[in-house]
Amino acid sequence: MKKPFVTKEQIVEITKDFPTPFHIYDEKGIRENARNLYKAFSWNKGFKEYFAVKATPNPYILKILKEEGCGVDCSSLTELMLSECCGFSGSEIMFSSNVTPDEDYLKARELGAYINLDDFTHIEYLDKLCGIPETVCCRYNPGGKFEIANQIMDNPGDAKYGFTHDQIIEGFKLLKQKGAKYFGIHAFLASNTVSNDYYPELARILFTLAVEIKEKSGVEFKFINLSGGVGITYEPGKPENDIFAIGEGVHKAFDEILVPAGMGDVAIFTELGRYMLAPYGHLITTVKHFKHIYKEYVGVDACACNLMRPAMYGAYHHITVLGKENEPCDYKYDVTGGLCENNDKFAIDRMLPKIEIGDILVIHDTGAHGFSMGYNYNGKLRSAEILLKEDGTAQLIRRAETPADYFATFDFSHIVDKYLNK
Template identity: 70%
Template sequence: MKKEPFVTLEQLKEIDKTYPTPYHLYDEKGIRENAKRVKEAFAWNKGFREYFAVKATPNPFLINILREYGCGCDCSSMTELQMADALGFGGDEIMFSSNATPAEEYQFARQINATINLDDFTHIEFLEKCAGIPEKISCRYNPGGVFKMSNGIMDNPGDSKYGFTHEQIIEGFKILKEKGVKTFGLHAFLASNTVTNEYYPLLAKVLFELAVELKEKTGVAVKFINLSGGVGIDYRPEQEKNDIMVIGEGVRKVYEEVLMPAGMGDVALYTEMGRFMMGPYGCLVTKAIHQKHIYKEYIGCDACAANLMRPAIYGAYHHITVMGKDNSVCDHKYDVTGSLCENSDKFAIDRMLPKVDVGDFLVIHDTGAHGYSMGYNYNGKLRSAELLLKEDGTVQMIRRAETDRDYFATFDFCDILKDIKWRE
């Protein structure tokens, strides 16, 4: 199988006249088509809403595109809450899922009437003291143990820092009910980046059965269930894509098997996908600027791990296309590197590619989620621009590149740096 870039070499050459590499580029057409499919996949559930995980791609231009398809925002910090509020999202459109949460963040979430998704049993008392208990609340469940799927994919919720235990969530619901909560929700995240259509249905079964148990043991009728994220993307060309229509149908089947017989056919379903919503519709565009021939063959790029850190910290695979050489034989083995003073600053190790020449455009695929958002300033590297390839083929800058003035702006003793020669 082959991964095709959503941008052509001719388009990149045109973009290069205005915007230098490196930059993150997003595909408006792909984002819109995918958001429409997600909405259709769960249209059978009247209360369905996708709460886009803002942490994945915190760009207002992209979030506003998703909003056109009914998406809300899943926020995990004060600044994400502030962004959602500033964009005009109302309380019901904002889910606040955080952990080790500072008091001021709970207070602001209450102020804008966001739905709070409590991560810990002890936070019931903490929230009551710092901000008060709202009438609507969600609780995050962690069943512990190991979560397995038939294709061998597994994760270990028991080793995760998130959520209530089984005993805690039953007790927590009783306490919250006594404190005046009228609308309850459930949430869980049990596996990350799953490339299988069975993850959501399996997770749904866990949460649906818990909802029925909670109704029996606490008298609480859960009104919404948040399947969170975890639906992955095919980073590798040989992987088969998730089919959101099949996933939605699988969840519907479990809904009818578990919730309907319990008289809970009005439960709204939520998702909070980031990677699936945006990942394949972004890429990091960089140029080969050096070749190095020592014990291995290296291609040095003008992008580095500060632009995309997943390969450096996770060993994550991101496919690379050498633009203009898509049909050439991949008969050269390279490490594709950046310029950070870290040997882990490699986008690919021993990757078979066509012969790469200095000046070639390299497209690093699937950086639309957890790409730009995980960037940093190590070695004084400046954050790159974000560009949107619009449906009509034009390009819009949706975040400018950082400048050296940005980097130094947070120093309180800028007079010490008064002789810096700023780049124009």
């Protein structure tokens, strides 16, 4: 069973200052996980993790990861700005975007970030806008279906991202003609994989392609970016990824493909978000209501605005009733929020201990793509974010929104006067 990284006693104390719902993050777990990732890839001298800011865009989290040696993967202007404010610059930033606005490219160039081009047409676009940087990266899409051991993992051919095989070879030739000196290659072929074979298989694809590109264009690769896609197990009792086995699998492919081609000095990059943060975040919510109709419903003070994944994808998130961890799960409930949408459910037909009004629920694995996917439908307000520090104390790292925040972007003077000037 999944165990929370917080106890009922800790949460009761925290709620004296910060009412539910809120997201809470485990600093100790985040740091230990980052250190294990670096150990798993320590065989590669240039290895660097570029944390996907989109997963958990909070400066306190980014600063923790920076202290652990990580860079950042940004996909927008505001993510670049946030990263700059946290002290990231130059080669600490990977800018991977698509349908990219001018101001985003300009900011990336200003910061000296690695720019990862998503499309062949963006070569001319970037050149005319602000020039081709000395080091540049291109994103590859092999098309078709991506399989491991005859199991379809995802369908890159339907994805909007990346260059085709022929485009990427011509793209590197053109970038070299335009003055680029050093190059990187990137691909993201499957999301949330729970397989120690995903990264090694992706590495073989990219390593083989890099050798071919070098032979046909003469470009020198500085790095190969395996991007994200290494996932976590949301359901208890299921197999989990072994980052050390994954690292060794990539190492084997590196030695077999790149080293004989004279490319043994190429750095390996990753852009993990979910793997880095998801297990180290909980959504904490309090039971407010019951509903006894055709099913048994438990109503909580969080909703899909706080965690979209179950409503959007039907995703499973484990639930623990604090203080009842050892009680039998012999009651069947739908756990719901208060949105005017029937898919606003954190769990459907979930077997849990007997629940009472006031019980505190932990919704697990919300540390990535949890708070960050929040929204304001029905006028719901985004929750606070709290960091459980290594010494056991709790630090508010983002306050909860207020109605004044919701109204702040309206040009509607009497609402502004009523709510923002208090």
